[in-house]
Amino acid sequence: xxxxxxxxxxxxxxxxxxxxxxxxxxxxxxxxxxxxxxxxxxxxxxxxxxxxxxxxxxxxxxxxxxxxxxxxxxxxxxxxxxxxxxxxxxxxxxxxxxxxxxxxxxxxxxxxx
Ligand SMILES: Nc1ncnc2c1ncn2[C@@H]1O[C@H](COP(=O)(O)OP(=O)(O)OP(=O)(O)O)[C@@H](O)[C@H]1O
Ligand SMILES: [Mg+2]
Numbered sequence: 001x002x003x004x005x006x007x008x009x010x011x012x013x014x015x016x017x018x019x020x021x022x023x024x025x026x027x028x029x030x031x032x033x034x035x036x037x038x039x040x041x042x043x044x045x046x047x048x049x050x051x052x053x054x055x056x057x058x059x060x061x062x063x064x065x066x067x068x069x070x071x072x073x074x075x076x077x078x079x080x081x082x083x084x085x086x087x088x089x090x091x092x093x094x095x096x097x098x099x100x101x102x103x104x105x106x107x108x109x110x111x112x113x
Pocket of ligand 1: 007033034035036037038039056058085086087088089090
């Protein structure tokens with residue numbers, strides 16, 4: 001199992017979510033986030049050092065997928081979240097130790113099916 005964490009533009013959420021659902025990857029968690037990438041939007045001197053003052057508003061989509069669904073999940077996010085412009089976002093992938101469905105106490109891959 002892998003954890004996919006994608007930071008995307010809020011305007012792309014609907015399409016990404018629909019794409020994942022159509023590919024039978026319906027379970028996900030959405031978190032509104034603020035952050036910064038490479039580009040400095042605007043800087044201001046604060047206590048003697050240049051500080052980046054503005055954070056971009058983004059949405060973080062988090063989903064735990066089977067290894068066999070990983071590449072499909074990544075492709076759907078790439079296809080639906082890209083404008084081909086700076087600020088399109090990033091995808092991070094982590095290994096997942098275990099998962100448990102609370103209702104049934106099923107563990108592992110069965111818990112995310
Ligand atoms: N290395 C990182 N660690 C944590 N969050 C990140 C990282 N890189 C980007 N982010 C998050 O993703 C958002 C969008 O990043 P962004 O797409 O601007 O990355 P970038 O590296 O500047 O690439 P680009 O040059 O395409 O803009 C940031 O606002 C931040 O929330
Ligand atoms: Mg950027």
